[in-house]
Amino acid sequence: MSQTADRIASSPAPDSPTRGLSLRRALDFVGVQNVSLLIALGILVTIIGTQDPVFFQTANIKTIGTAVAISGLLAVAQTVVIVLGALDISVGSQAGLASVVSAMAFTATSGNAALGIAAALALGLCCGLVNGVVIVFGRVNPVIATLATLAAFKGVAQLVSNGRAQGYTGADPVFIFLSRGSIAGIPTLIWVFVLAAAAVHVMLKYTDLGRNIYAIGGNDNAARLSGININRYILGVYAMTGLIAALAGILITARTGSGQPVSGSEGLELEAITAAALGGCALKGGKGAVSGTILAVLLLGVLTNGMTLLGINPFWQNVAKGTLLVVAVVIQQVRSGERRVGLPT
Amino acid sequence: MTTPATAPPAAEALCVEALSKRFAGVRALHDVHIDVRAGEVLALMGENGAGKSTLLKILSGDYQPDSGRLVLEGEPVVFRTPAEAHRAGVRIIYQEPEIVPHVSVAENVYIGALPRRRGRLLDRGALHARVQADLERYGFAQVLRPDTLGGRLSAAQRQLVEILRALTGNVRVIAFDEPTSSLSEHEVDALFALIRRLRDDGVAIIYVSHRMKEIFRIADRVAVLRDGRLVGQRAVAETSEDELVRMMVGRDLSAMFRRRHTGAARDRSMLSVRSLTTDDVTDISFDVRAGEVLGLTGLVGAGRSELVRAVVGDLPIRSGRVLVDGEPVRLRSPRDAVRVGIGLAPEERKADALILERTVRDNVSLAVLSRLSRFRIVRRGRERDLVNRYVRQLDVRTPSVEQEVRRLSGGNQQKVVLARWLARRPKVLILDEPTRGIDVGAKAEIYSLIDELAAEGIAVLVISSELPEILGLADRIIVMQHGRITGELTHDDATEERILALAMADQLTSEGVIR
Numbered sequence: 001m002s003q004t005a006d007r008i009a010s011s012p013a014p015d016s017p018t019r020g021l022s023l024r025r026a027l028d029f030v031g032v033q034n035v036s037l038l039i040a041l042g043i044l045v046t047i048i049g050t051q052d053p054v055f056f057q058t059a060n061i062k063t064i065g066t067a068v069a070i071s072g073l074l075a076v077a078q079t080v081v082i083v084l085g086a087l088d089i090s091v092g093s094q095a096g097l098a099s100v101v102s103a104m105a106f107t108a109t110s111g112n113a114a115l116g117i118a119a120a121l122a123l124g125l126c127c128g129l130v131n132g133v134v135i136v137f138g139r140v141n142p143v144i145a146t147l148a149t150l151a152a153f154k155g156v157a158q159l160v161s162n163g164r165a166q167g168y169t170g171a172d173p174v175f176i177f178l179s180r181g182s183i184a185g186i187p188t189l190i191w192v193f194v195l196a197a198a199a200v201h202v203m204l205k206y207t208d209l210g211r212n213i214y215a216i217g218g219n220d221n222a223a224r225l226s227g228i229n230i231n232r233y234i235l236g237v238y239a240m241t242g243l244i245a246a247l248a249g250i251l252i253t254a255r256t257g258s259g260q261p262v263s264g265s266e267g268l269e270l271e272a273i274t275a276a277a278l279g280g281c282a283l284k285g286g287k288g289a290v291s292g293t294i295l296a297v298l299l300l301g302v303l304t305n306g307m308t309l310l311g312i313n314p315f316w317q318n319v320a321k322g323t324l325l326v327v328a329v330v331i332q333q334v335r336s337g338e339r340r341v342g343l344p345t
Numbered sequence: 346m347t348t349p350a351t352a353p354p355a356a357e358a359l360c361v362e363a364l365s366k367r368f369a370g371v372r373a374l375h376d377v378h379i380d381v382r383a384g385e386v387l388a389l390m391g392e393n394g395a396g397k398s399t400l401l402k403i404l405s406g407d408y409q410p411d412s413g414r415l416v417l418e419g420e421p422v423v424f425r426t427p428a429e430a431h432r433a434g435v436r437i438i439y440q441e442p443e444i445v446p447h448v449s450v451a452e453n454v455y456i457g458a459l460p461r462r463r464g465r466l467l468d469r470g471a472l473h474a475r476v477q478a479d480l481e482r483y484g485f486a487q488v489l490r491p492d493t494l495g496g497r498l499s500a501a502q503r504q505l506v507e508i509l510r511a512l513t514g515n516v517r518v519i520a521f522d523e524p525t526s527s528l529s530e531h532e533v534d535a536l537f538a539l540i541r542r543l544r545d546d547g548v549a550i551i552y553v554s555h556r557m558k559e560i561f562r563i564a565d566r567v568a569v570l571r572d573g574r575l576v577g578q579r580a581v582a583e584t585s586e587d588e589l590v591r592m593m594v595g596r597d598l599s600a601m602f603r604r605r606h607t608g609a610a611r612d613r614s615m616l617s618v619r620s621l622t623t624d625d626v627t628d629i630s631f632d633v634r635a636g637e638v639l640g641l642t643g644l645v646g647a648g649r650s651e652l653v654r655a656v657v658g659d660l661p662i663r664s665g666r667v668l669v670d671g672e673p674v675r676l677r678s679p680r681d682a683v684r685v686g687i688g689l690a691p692e693e694r695k696a697d698a699l700i701l702e703r704t705v706r707d708n709v710s711l712a713v714l715s716r717l718s719r720f721r722i723v724r725r726g727r728e729r730d731l732v733n734r735y736v737r738q739l740d741v742r743t744p745s746v747e748q749e750v751r752r753l754s755g756g757n758q759q760k761v762v763l764a765r766w767l768a769r770r771p772k773v774l775i776l777d778e779p780t781r782g783i784d785v786g787a788k789a790e791i792y793s794l795i796d797e798l799a800a801e802g803i804a805v806l807v808i809s810s811e812l813p814e815i816l817g818l819a820d821r822i823i824v825m826q827h828g829r830i831t832g833e834l835t836h837d838d839a840t841e842e843r844i845l846a847l848a849m850a851d852q853l854t855s856e857g858v859i860r
């Protein structure tokens with residue numbers, strides 16, 4: 001097939017193959033999607049940093065890190081669900097339920113932190129599977145299914161706890177280590193978030209599992225006809241999300257010193273979806289990455305922190321977050337050259 | 346369609362002047378001059394990726410040219426949106442029709458111009474009557490009903506809906522982008538009758554196709570594009586197939602496809618289907634043997650695609666059995682089929698095969714990822730080598746394997762689907778319309794590839810509506826009509842006439858051939 005080779009050689013070459021190779025590499029590494037997020041983050045850091053030098057102090061950076069760890073975990077899990085083409089609105093309730101259960105199991109085993117944590121994780125896995133089963137076998141749309149379990153899990157958490165904070169974990173060394181300890185000078189909370197995010201990132205980007213998740217989200221017919229067991233992936237992704245939500249719940253317990261049915265977790269689902277969308281996930285599925293979500297989580301964290309430092313009315317923070325989200329998505333859509341007709345995808 | 350046929354024949358309905366269009370890294374059109382006269386059929390030919398669809402999308406206002414202009418009946422025009430082109434009387438019938446799945450054929454045809462009564466109430470009766478009249482006038486009444494839902498239409502029927510839609514209102518220029526690639530022979534006849542009628546009414550027609558035979562049947566002139574440039578124009582009466590191929594490919598196509606594999610020699614049945622009955626097909630039995638190519642043909646709607654989807658477990662089976670390599674199997678999903686070694690490349694590439702927003706690499710390696718992985722990590726180097734090999738073998742025109750598939754031309758997208766299954770190396774390969782939208786050169790290459798696969802002992806089942814393709818490739822041909830097999834022919838005694846006779850068995854006896 002030498003003719004074939006000729007034809008390939010004569011077909012249009014990628015632009016400027018030598019010049020800008022390193023730029024290309026760098027772009028490939030961060031991902032073109034993420035460049036605008038990085039720029040936004042840079043601008044924000046510069047503005048806040050010049051206004052108030054406290055911002056750059058190690059203590060403040062740790063504060064930002066620990067503040068975003070919990071919602072960041074949920075955002076990372078949400079990223080996978082969204083790439084699959086689904087949505088999980090129940091993550092906040094799952095975290096609340098896990099928080100209560102971790103504290104109650106801790107108390108019931110007269111202070112065994114490991115059992116408390118294990119019970120919460122097992123429960124999270126079950127909650128995730130419930131979501132998956134309702135969606136796969138009940139054929140319920142993921143938004144509706146998890147809207148239902150959002151209410152149901154919250155209700156269960158309130159029932160078992162009677163609506164009150166449970167147990168007292170604040171004196172247990174394991175929980176103290178989780179909330180206030182550190183390894184190599186970096187708070188444990190941040191470690192948990194970074195390790196979980198790294199694991200999910202590797203799964204999504206480098207394994208066949210992750211690639212198949214993109215395929216399902218991109219075109220489920222194609223995935224099915226290529227031999228991918230879609231139902232198993234749906235179950236698996238929701239189970240994983242349940243597990244991560246439980247982890248977030250355990251961290252809530254650790255931070256507050258007791259199991260919180262609602263107060264520590266309410267609204268986290270929306271923060272997670274906000275971060276994922278800001279990070280470049282397309283709600284129709286097949287597009288998005290953990291790296292973008294993490295940048296978005298950081299962006300939102302820095303924004304909140306900075307506005308607090310500068311003493312701006314907290315109500316403005318919500319306005320700023322909302323504006324940021326809309327602007328970011330508009331920029332993404334304009335760049336992708338989507339036709340301006342009908343409901344956008 | 347009221348322009349009198351007495352209009353001066355030389356009137357240029359549409360001139361394309363010095364048109365250029367670039368996409369990132371790809372020069373899709375470069376300084377193209379083409380004109381088409383009222384009452385003329387201009388064929389536009391060129392290899393996959395030559396720029397034909399891009400030209401049409403500029404005519405329809407879908408894309409904006411980088412430079413150059415359009416002149417419609419002497420007036421320079423700029424179409425910023427498809428609606429503007431529509432208003433000016435320019436219609437494009439796309440390669441991939443867009444049909445609303447949840448509304449009827451009638452509503453799909455008159456979308457945007459639905460007849461109303463008393464305010465905004467839809468007048469369904471008037472709508473259906475009007476569409477029924479259109480269908481009868483254009484000779485499609487046998488294949489399309491106004492009240493079928495869009496989602497239930499076959500590829501051919503969707504194409505017809507798209508054509509009917511284009512014919513509403515005043516039409517001056519109409520362009521067809523590979524309209525016949527999903528039509529079977531007698532639907533093509535109906536379409537050609539329609540095109541001639543439009544031509545006689547003084548419409549200027551642009552016709553894009555990879556099928557030589559059609560060009561010589563329908564076109565008055567041919568314009569050939571290569572790598573975005575116009576390489577020449579000829580009057581059909583003064584050119585030959587060979588010359589056109591040379592213009593398109595830029596070289597002589599060394600001998601078209603010759604069959605080399607000898608399927609008859611082996612008799613190990615790799616796929617056996619016994620008395621299979623589903624919602625769409627009845628009592629189907631056949632074998633595909635190792636090393637042979639079995640052709641499956643019939644008119645559109647005969648149930649061919651539904652049959653193979655049931656075989657791979659994608660549609661429920663009512664009764665009957667499937668055996669793979671002699672072993673009875675129960676395939677509950679395409680996953681089971683892939684596991685026992687059956688691959689299906691479906692007919693609808695966009696809906697069922699491609700992940701448009703992902704790269705060529707992702708799409709080609711989709712069915713072999715687990716083989717490429719160790720400890721679940723996909724080995725990138727191996728993946729890239731494998732993908733590059735098939736991209737080269739099939740000559741997929743893409744700046745790199747990292748290009749998103751949605752940016753490739755139609756024919757190159759089809760090659761990506763084939764590459765996916767070639768990479769998988771199944772025991773049984775089912776190809777549903779494998780060369781739909783593929784250019785002459787690449788077609789020949791795909792035929793030899795199928796031939797090689799068979800020679801290697803793979804059992805190949807090819808569904809095709811293109812009779813020359815089936816006749817050239819298949820060792821045996823089975824013909825279906827209305828969900829049943831009406832006959833089987835061997836390579837040696839198959840002819841177009843015999844196949845057509847089997848495909849239309851009952852029309853011939855009871856209703857007469859529809860023309």
Ligand SMILES: Nc1ncnc2c1ncn2[C@@H]1O[C@H](COP(=O)(O)OP(=O)(O)OP(=O)(O)O)[C@@H](O)[C@H]1O
Nearest residue numbers: 368373393394395396397398399752753754755756
């Ligand atoms: N939106 C796009 N973005 C980037 N490149 C594009 C885009 N659309 C088309 N191209 C490129 O422009 C070239 C011309 O494509 P076009 O679809 O016009 O080819 P074609 O002649 O219609 O081919 P085919 O016979 O395969 O349909 C191809 O190389 C294609 O990859």
Ligand SMILES: [Mg+2]
Nearest residue numbers: 397398754755
């Ligand atoms: Mg095309």
